[in-house]
Amino acid sequence: xxxxxxxxxxxxxxxxxxxxxxxxxxxxxxxxxxxxxxxxxxxxxxxxxxxxxxxxxxxxxxxxxxxxxxxxxxxxxxxxxxxxxxxxxxxxxxxxxxxxxxxxxxxxxxxxxxxxxxxxxxxxxxxxxxxxxxxxxxxxxxxxxxxxxxxxxxxxxxxxxxxxxxxxxxxxxxxxxxxxxxxxxxxxxxxxxxxxxxxxxxxxxxxxxxxxxxxxxxxxxxxxxxxxxxxxxxxxxxxxxxxxxxxxxxxxxxxxxxxxxxxxxxxxxxxxxxxxxxxxxxxxxxxxxxxxxxxxxxxxxxxxxxxxxxxxxxxxxxxxxxxxxxxxxxxxxxxxxxxxxxxxxxxxxxxxx
Ligand code: SF4
Ligand code: SF4
Numbered sequence: 001x002x003x004x005x006x007x008x009x010x011x012x013x014x015x016x017x018x019x020x021x022x023x024x025x026x027x028x029x030x031x032x033x034x035x036x037x038x039x040x041x042x043x044x045x046x047x048x049x050x051x052x053x054x055x056x057x058x059x060x061x062x063x064x065x066x067x068x069x070x071x072x073x074x075x076x077x078x079x080x081x082x083x084x085x086x087x088x089x090x091x092x093x094x095x096x097x098x099x100x101x102x103x104x105x106x107x108x109x110x111x112x113x114x115x116x117x118x119x120x121x122x123x124x125x126x127x128x129x130x131x132x133x134x135x136x137x138x139x140x141x142x143x144x145x146x147x148x149x150x151x152x153x154x155x156x157x158x159x160x161x162x163x164x165x166x167x168x169x170x171x172x173x174x175x176x177x178x179x180x181x182x183x184x185x186x187x188x189x190x191x192x193x194x195x196x197x198x199x200x201x202x203x204x205x206x207x208x209x210x211x212x213x214x215x216x217x218x219x220x221x222x223x224x225x226x227x228x229x230x231x232x233x234x235x236x237x238x239x240x241x242x243x244x245x246x247x248x249x250x251x252x253x254x255x256x257x258x259x260x261x262x263x264x265x266x267x268x269x270x271x272x273x274x275x276x277x278x279x280x281x282x283x284x285x286x287x288x289x290x291x292x293x294x295x296x297x298x299x300x301x302x303x304x305x306x307x308x309x310x311x312x313x314x315x316x317x318x319x320x321x322x323x324x325x326x327x328x329x330x331x332x333x334x335x336x337x338x339x340x341x342x343x344x345x346x347x348x349x350x351x352x353x
Contacts (some may be wrong), residue, residue, distance in 0.1 A: 007054030013202040016056035019088040021080055021129065024153050025064055025110040025122045025148040026094020027158050031184035032065040032140040033093060038270045039187035042195060052195065065111050075104075078130055087173075087201055089194070092126065095149045096164045098157030099123045102177050107156045108147040112345035120154040126164065135197050136161070137178045139190055143178040144214065145289040152293050155226065173213035175200075175207055183286035189219050213289055215261065224257035224276070224283045227266035231233055234258075237317020239309060243280070250282050251309050256282040320347075326334040 005011065024030050024096070036044055042051070049211055061076045068075075079085050097107025097123050109119035128238075130136050138161040141147035150158035162169070170176050178197065180189055199205035208216045225231055233249040234332050240248040251258070257265070257277050265278040277283045285295040292298075298318050301309070338347040 002322035005147075007204070009204070010054045013056055014050065016087075016202055018056045018058050018134075018198050019076065019080070019200060020062075020087045020091060021085075021088055021338060022060060022091040022093065023110060023122060023125060023135075024093045025108050025125075026092055026098055027108055027156060028094025028140060028142045028147075029214050030064055030093065030188065032143075033062055034189050035184040035187045037065065037187075039191040040271045041188045044191060046196060047191060052314060053313045054199075054204060055201075056195075056198055058198055071090060077111060077125065077129070080132060080314070083132060085178055086132075086352040088129075088132075088325065089135045089137060089197060089201075090126075090129050090133035091137045091139055092122075092143040092161050093139050094122075095146045095158040095160060096123055096126065097149075098159065099258060101157050107158075121176075123164065126161070130165060130169075131172065131326075133171055134173045134201050135175045135178065136165075136169075137180065137193070137197070138162070139180045139185050141181040141183045141185075141286055141291055142307055143151050143290075144181040145291070147183060150238045155220060167214075173201065176210060178208060178210065178216065180261070181215060181287040181289075182264075183291065186267060187270060188267060189263070193219065203227075211261075213261075215287075219263055220261040220287065222263065222266070223262070224260045226267050227263055228257055229265065229278045232311065235317070236321045237309070237313035237315075238321065239313065247280075249309075250277050250280070252301050253282055254297075254301060255282040255305075256285040256295050256302055258305060259302070260267075260285045262286055262287045 011079065019146040022033065023268060024033055046052060048060055050057055063073060066073050075229055076085060097108060106119060106121045108122040110122055110125055111120050112118060113120050117203050143161050144282055146158050146163065149156065178193060180193055182189065193208065194206055196205055200207050208218065211220060230249045231248065238248050239252045240246060240250050241252065243253060255277050260283055262283065264275050265305040267276050282298065283289050285297045
């Protein structure tokens, strides 16, 4: 350990070990776990190697990246149930099937109960561990709001974690369930919020502020549209007419960005690169509680967008475009006249001594 302390109480907080029990056995695809491995700000490696000064030691138990397998991997889960891992953050990935309607089987499970030899359902693990967790996090839109497995017509009665535990549920540390939606969740959104929570549990950061949908306002305070580098084209009524055509606004191709809370157009996907509408793919609203049903069909222009885009296109949009281009051509696209190589100074400089 360094002899210099970069943060207050650095040695004290670095001596804490916080476990992260990351359950991938909801009804999901492990896409959030895979996405998390491409985080860079901070990276997963930064977190587990303790690269951030003052951060408690973090041990991540996630089956996608774990060395342990089978019974060895399950040891941490049973230890947490016995109260031997404290503090720990419980993370759920994937939605929860309704086990009250599972018939003779179960929808999803993790490990087997040693006393019965029967699978332990994911829901049972939530019942066992959530009351003991310092903080509970739902990552990805399946775990937060149900997502694709909870579409109309599904057989499992799938739901998000807040639907299961209750929207007012709080952890023993008094923290509501933190929702980090996205399909998958943006990598840095996950690692940044994980670090924030671990610092909050160590008393070195405030508890994250959440909106009504349980999302951190620091990450989900703006719409995709408000963060999109094509928004100026929308304002001036200038819309792309086919995929890949150019850099104009994609709303006529089905982009739902104006009614979606998401920071991906601003943050990019990995190291600031990539994204969705900012790089040419329509926003399908994958972070939203109403995803996917309320935004389908994805590739059709939404009704509200049709009205506002028509207004922008046929009223003020062309006037704005015309006025700005005239102004630019006449005035701003030209250097001031005092920049020249003649034998005289015409900058307006006056000698003061
Ligand atoms: S591409 Fe989508 S998010 Fe971007 S400006 Fe157009 S409607 Fe808004
Ligand atoms: S911009 Fe839209 S589609 Fe892309 S991650 Fe955000 S909500 Fe999902």
